[in-house]
Amino acid sequence: GYSRDLQEDKPPVWDALDQTHGALVTLTGAVRTLKLRPERMRELVDANFAVATQLANWLVADRRVPFRQAHEIVGALVGSFSRAGRTFADVATVVEGLAAQGVEAGEAEMADVLDPL
Structure with missing residues (x-):
């Protein structure tokens, strides 16, 4: 009922x-x-290091870097880039920064990793 x-x-x-x-x-x-406004969107993504987590995840998944170390590497890169007024749009410098941390990557590969799309 x-x-x-x-x-x-x-x-x-x-x-x-x-x-x-x-x-x-x-x-x-x-x-x-x-x-x-795709140009402005891209500018903000680069300026705010929005792909930093993608980079850390790539280090863990593709380069088998331990999680904590991957985040330390990316954090150091973000810090040094911020102080220098650079962004991750400067792929060659990201590759150099990773190489200094013992991580090898080509520019084309890194451009794919850092592409927010």
Whole structure:
């Protein structure tokens, strides 16, 4: 049979649906007027070392560097690049920095690793 006890769960469900609908209406407007600027996106990715984690993961997976050491290597690179005003867009310097840490990599390979796409 029908239980009236289940009616207590309805108001929160309706409230959640109303809030979700409002969010979707807002997001629809935001997405409709969205303008992508790939050049600016790339600039921000490079400037903020967004691919540092990718580099550390590559060191672990591809070069079999222990996790902690991989993060120390990448952290040192980020620190030195930041102080020098450089970014990981300078692939040749990243390769040199890795070589100084005992990790060999070619520029083409490193360009692939550091590509955020």
